[in-house]
Amino acid sequence: MNRALRIIFSRYGIVVIILVLVLGAIALASDNGRTPLTGNDVETDDSTESSEPSDEITDDDGFYTEDCEADDCYAAEELPQEAVDRAVEFAEAWLNPNGLDPDAWYDSIAPFLTTDRAELMVGVDPATLPAQSIDGDATTEASKVSIPMNTGTLILTMAEGSNSWTGGDWLVSAIDWEAS
Structure with a gap:
């Protein structure tokens, strides 16, 4: 043994x-008609399906895009003014004009953010922000609001929704920065 x-x-x-x-x-x-290495069906004599590629051409470019059929989808339209106003309010709070500490600053911007974005902003130090002031009027393109700052452009993606702080409203779902 x-x-x-x-x-x-x-x-x-x-x-x-x-x-x-x-x-x-x-x-x-x-x-079962499959091999674990290829995953292809094993052809048999009574098979009626062809393994040749289809001649059908598709318009799929390989990138995923959300289908947008709801009333709150503004991919082809400009955002309503209330969404732009909400984005500018967020930008003003984001700049931290009152010199708040990180926790108080987070509390001031969280009501403007989607739940997912708010979770990502926990622990961010407002002293590291790349701008100090808004230098122009906000512009929109699809669901994005661009706000010119003294050192670049703050680009906010807006979405209609709700979070723990507010009911249904326009919220910031993504924050991007383009330095000038």
Whole structure:
């Protein structure tokens, strides 16, 4: 018994065990018409489906885009003025004009953010912000609001929704920065 266990747990025994398991998996998979390495169907004589590629051309470019059919989707339209106003209010709070500490600053901007974005902003130090003032009027393009700052442009993606602080309202779902 001891000798048998030594042979089984030697490197040769382990190689044999792995080989048996792999061959068994291949045998089981080929019984179901698939091989684990390719995942392709095994062709049989009575198969009516062709394995040749379809001649149908699709417009899919490989990038995922959300289908937008709801009333609150503004991909092709400009954002309403209330969304732009909300973005500017966020930008003013984001600049931290009152010199708040990180926790108080977070509390001042959180009502403007989606829940996911608010979670990402926890622990951010407002002293590291790249701008000090708004230097122009906000412009919109689809769901984005661009706000010119003294050192670049703050780009906010707006979405209609609610969070723990506010009911249904326009919220910032993404924050981007373009330095000038």
